[in-house]
Amino acid sequence: MIGVFDSGTGGLTVLQALAHDLPGQRFVYLGDHRHAPYGNREPEEIYQLTVAAVERLFGLGCRLVVVACNTAAANGLRRLQQTWLPSHHPDRRVIGVLVPMVEAITGVPWMADIRTGRHRGEPRTVAIFATRHTVRSGAFVEEIGKRAPEVTVVQQACPVLVTLIEQAAPEAVLRRAVRRYAALLMRQLGGVPPDAVILGCTHYPLISGLFAEALPPGVEMLSQPDITARSLAAYLERHPEFDTADGTDAPPPRFFTTGDAGKVSALATRFYGRPAVFEPIGAA
Structure with a gap:
């Protein structure tokens, strides 16, 4: 499965584009509604909450996670990728929504040697x-x-x-x-x-x-959702080991929240464009 993480409900706009453009992929979404919004928190706390959320998605069976939260991606994704991931989960990957936007604006691949x-x-x-x-x-x-x-x-x-x-x-x-x-x-x-x-x-x-x-x-x-979807498709072409498609349409995504599942489900339809029933998951 491919995990999609956001501090709250906004990441559903990204998930909607991902599921539309990549119907063969299996997705699971996690919203950390208990701690949302992240924009009012200190950088170190944002980083620790992001690590905890990624760990939970790995625990649900995801090998690749998309951080669909600009605040989380901007405040700690590089650190997570360079320090935490290699020492804790070297066979898994975490990517974010910021990189595709930078690539789209500049026309320069993220991994290009800018020196x-x-x-x-x-x-x-x-x-x-x-x-x-x-x-x-x-x-x-x-x-x-x-x-x-x-x-x-x-x-x-x-x-x-x-x-x-x-x-x-x-x-x-x-x-x-x-x-x-x-x-x-x-x-x-x-x-x-x-x-x-x-x-x-x-x-x-x-x-x-x-x-x-x-x-x-x-x-x-x-x-951003459309650009992120195109970027994920290209990433999976380069890294087929994370491709979950089997030639058929995948089942609908599963949705988890650290907050009140009933309240989150009621709000989620506005973001996802269709009913999205959330399941509770313990918060760190």
Whole structure:
């Protein structure tokens, strides 16, 4: 099985794209709703919670896990891959949603030797809307800068937006919040529209229309779920040992939560696009 992990429910937008594009793969989803949102926690705590969640998915039989949480990926995925995984589970792998976005923006494969040459495309500006922790980590700025220094990256934190989405706030409330964050971004840019926008939180695709409405016409909006799905398909081609397909459509994904399974299941349909019944799993 392939595990998909998020701090809460937003990762279901990624799972939906994965299941649609890779119908032969068997997926299991884990939401750490007991500790959500991660954006208000300290980096070390985010890392430890991520390790605990990955360990649980390994315990459910997953050999490959997709960290579908930008905050978790930005604050500790590299450390998890380089230190914890080799010493605890050397035969398993963990990947995240941040890498595919960096590759899509820069056109440079993640494993490319960036010391021997950098991508030199047309100068452009990419804007990122994300949680406060993802912005503070600087992960997008750092990794894009290594590979494509001609790309200017401007970040805008969106405090409380995840909470509003999780609470199913009225559209008028969400629209006001998105307009406020879009206005702050445009102020940073001196009124000049960015060439492209990344919705750097898995919750945000649910209100992508509000972002498009709040931004100037013609700004390209990159879909993180779709890009992640394409990236996973390419990864499985390179690493067939993690491919769970057997030539037939896989059964529906299983869903687990560290929180209240009933409440999470009721909310999940909005994110997954169809009923998603969660099972409880003990929290670390």
